[in-house]
Amino acid sequence: MVKVPTRDRLIEAASNRFYRDGFRNVGIDQILTDVGISKTAFYKHFESKDDLLLAALDEKGDWLYSMCQKVVWERGGPTPEGQLRSIFDLVDMFLDDEKFHGCFFVRAAMEFPLPQEPVFQAAARNKMTVEVFITQLARNCGVEQPEDLSRKLCLIIEGAYVTRHVTQNRDTKRMTRELADMIIAEALDSRSAEPTA
């Protein structure tokens, strides 16, 4: 029973509420009562509510990155293809979650839609980290254009998250998997077809 720092508890509570209800729909007071501290105390940990969101985004970014590594390690198997495909085990898991409400980063970017906003940039940065990770997996497969494959897979993933969120359609999971398989298969095919064009 180690005592977890107040700052971390604030990030945790904020993460949950912001993700479920949306940043602008959550009052600071709600988070304060969740954690059980006063407003003055809060402002000794964070400069502003925006600052708290920034911290929550980066924290979720780190978590997501470690989840990606974990799933590749635990379910990717020995082949690069299997490792690339295993990312979609993680996507499946998200899409299946009852409490799924879309991608946290995209949600944040939508509430701060101007590219010069720090929140927008934090969201984009964290998305990019995942894209780079997937690019490396694609490269390991020896495909011709790993960046292109990675970006297409990320596009599918974004589309899946949005679709699942706004249509509430459970079938999104199957469609996403089919699309991913198709794209990966095509990339692997053109690899063997044109060796170092």
Place this chain on the structure above:
Amino acid sequence: MVKVPTRDRLIEAASNRFYRDGFRNVGIDQILTDVGISKTAFYKHFESKDDLLLAALDEKGDWLYSMCQKVVWERGGPTPEGQLRSIFDLVDMFLDDEKFHGCFFVRAAMEFPLPQEPVFQAAARNKMTVEVFITQLARNCGVEQPEDLSRKLCLIIEGAYVTRHVTQNRDTKRMTRELADMIIAEALDSRSAEPTA
């Protein structure tokens, strides 16, 4: 020089500002000065700011639907395949627009993320209208599962919008077209391969 009703001018101004800056980042006063009326006058046209957003969403929904019909008519050509593909001419156009900031409906749904919210439902409804339209185009192509094809294409389109918005990547357009072509080709292939399985 017909005088356009104040209500319509409010919807127009709100549409622009809400889309560019986000609903919560726009004060009613900004819209009022855009249009040049007072606050009291505004509340004789709309019950609330939310109500104004609802009207703006439905207006954009009608506009989008008519744009879909127009592009199919003007650029779809004689074949059902060409008509289905022509939808992506419209998508290209959006992705090329300097002032593109993602899908208005998705943006709205992200700011009101709970499914019971009227704004969320309006966004979902307008998305669904497009999906149904594309399903009909797919059906005309004689593919086995037109709903499945339509949903996959919509998923790609959502993904493209989000990707273009958060990564600012101009290459999204090409990738989207490639993905769409691949999916459509696959659906058409399996049609000729298994005639009424």
Place this chain on the structure above:
DNA sequence: ACTTCTGGTTGACTCGTGGTACACCTATGA
């Protein structure tokens, strides 16, 4: 000519929320 409806005006007001200022308390560790 008089009334009524539509769409508009001004100004003062409430209420919720982000954020600040000030004074004070308590435990810990150099």
Place this chain on the structure above:
DNA sequence: TCATAGGTGTACCACGAGTCAACCAGAAGT
């Protein structure tokens, strides 16, 4: 012993949504 980190409470400000009361001008109906 003294500073610092983390905490309390209360009062306060600014801003944005939304309300209310009173008033006004033009078009239309009879």
